[in-house]
Amino acid sequence: MADQYAQTGEDKRPTGMPVIRWEEPPEGPVVVLLDQTRLPAEEVELVCTDASALVEAIRTLAVRGAPLLGIAGAYGVALAAVRGFDVDEAALALEGARPTAVNLSVGVRRAVAAYRTALAKNGDTGAAAVAALVAARALHREDAEASxxxxxxxxxxxxxxxxxxxxxxxxxxxxxxxxxxxxxxxxxxxxxxxxxxxxxxxxxxxxxxxxxxxxxxxxxxxxxxxxxxxxxxxxxxxxxxxxxxxxxxxxxxxxxxxxxxxxxxxxxxxxxxxxxxxxxxxxxxxxxxxxxxxxxxxxxxxxxxxxxxxxxxxxxxxxxxxxxxxxxxxxxxxxxxxxxxxxxxxxxxxxxxxxxxxxxxxxxxxxxxxxxxxxxxxxx
CATH class of the missing domain: 3.40.50.10470 (Translation initiation factor eif-2b; domain 2)
Structure with a gap:
């Protein structure tokens, strides 16, 4: 569910603030977003525990912008894989969240490809989930370099x-x-x-x-x-x-x-x-x-x-x-x-x-x- 918020308070981060990140608290991995619907009045973070929550965040424009949607899509696939959900179902939902921005599907497909390639090697879903996360993090890093x-x-x-x-x-x-x-x-x-x-x-x-x-x-x-x-x-x-x-x-x-x-x-x-x-x-x-x-x-x-x-x-x-x-x-x-x-x-x-x-x-x-x-x- 995407109803878990954390107030950032007196945020002193620079303009290049992280607007999306992967975290692994004791209760399980999550994707944390800066909720852009709340700006500029307040800086609030939205915690997504599954791909459906991330889909909703994309549709409501809590997370937006073509390059960032690609990163979000890749992390969404990784989130589904690590938490043991149906990766193909999550990927389909993520790709359909917003139809015009092609980066979203690019990010989703890249993480899915990494997951499937790793899974085909030895059938280990855990290793495949790690591969999807590695792909998402690589896309995140590459986008920063491209910027x-x-x-x-x-x-x-x-x-x-x-x-x-x-x-x-x-x-x-x-x-x-x-x-x-x-x-x-x-x-x-x-x-x-x-x-x-x-x-x-x-x-x-x-x-x-x-x-x-x-x-x-x-x-x-x-x-x-x-x-x-x-x-x-x-x-x-x-x-x-x-x-x-x-x-x-x-x-x-x-x-x-x-x-x-x-x-x-x-x-x-x-x-x-x-x-x-x-x-x-x-x-x-x-x-x-x-x-x-x-x-x-x-x-x-x-x-x-x-x-x-x-x-x-x-x-x-x-x-x-x-x-x-x-x-x-x-x-x-x-x-x-x-x-x-x-x-x-x-x-x-x-x-x-x-x-x-x-x-x-x-x-x-x-x-x-x-x-x-x-x-x-x-x-x-």
């Missing part, structure tokens, strides 16, 4: 495109340490620019309807001492028109084989605005986000979220009255359109920054070549 590499590549690209520093970067949703084994994807690049003294301003989209920008990215920016400003999503156009944006940096939940990018809904309008105003639109994502089995943007399954996320507003520690647990802002019975993601075509993407380098221009051929090259060059 650091993407930050470096991304800053080099910014300096190349925008010589002189003083970068004014617009970002959408949340792409920092809360979505990663390291310091994130797009946010990690902005953080690298900040540390190098080359970030003039981080513009943070609020990211409706769940306010991941306002609640989470602003939280991380403040903890990092970055110069940042929060804006409503529909204010981005006026910011571009005023010439206040030098580059747009976003993450990705799935990149199709042709270079189409699925990311948090609201990303595609930013790409259109960026193209019109001649501003680079840069996607930062590890290669685990590239899905060669999805041929193009039209083939990406876009998750549809509950309508109450639009018709109600939720906030931690606020009295709620709505059916979805929030404060109603629309008439009862209002129908809502609530896709979690939108898809940006490759022709609107200036570059894709990965741990293995920068892809620009973005084409299917170049993406396939980069993916093939990455398999020949181990990271770390």
């Amino acid at each position: 650091a590499r993407m930050a470096g590549h991304g800053l080099e690209l910014l300096d190349e495109l925008l010589p002189g520093g003083g970068h004014r970067i617009l970002t959408h949703c949340n792409t920092g340490s809360l979505v990663s084994g390291g310091e994130g994807t797009a946010f990690a690049v902005a953080l690298e620019a900040h540390r190098a003294g080359r970030l003039r301003r981080l513009w943070v989209d609020e990211t409706r309807p769940l306010l991941q920008g306002a609640r989470l990215t602003a939280y991380e920016a403040a903890r990092s001492g970055m110069a940042y400003s929060l804006l409503t999503d529909n204010a981005a156009g006026s910011l571009f028109a005023a010439g206040e944006v030098d580059a747009v940096l976003v993450g990705a939940d799935r990149i199709a084989a042709d270079g189409s990018v699925a990311n948090k809904v609201g990303s595609y309008p930013l790409a259109v605005l960026a193209r019109y105003h001649h501003v680079p639109f840069i996607v930062v994502a590890p290669l685990t986000t590239v899905d060669p089995e999805t041929p193009d943007g039209a083939s990406i399954e876009v998750e549809q979220r509950p309508g109450y996320e639009v018709t109600e507003v939720t906030a931690p520690q606020v009295t709620v009255t709505g059916a979805g647990g929030g404060i109603p802002v629309a008439p009862l019975g209002t129908q809502a359109y609530n896709p979690a993601f939108d898809v940006t075509p490759p022709e609107l993407v200036t570059a894709i920054v990965t741990e293995y380098g920068v892809l620009s221009p973005v084409t299917a051929e170049a993406l396939a070549e980069l993916s093939a090259r990455s398999r020949q060059v181990p990271i770390g």
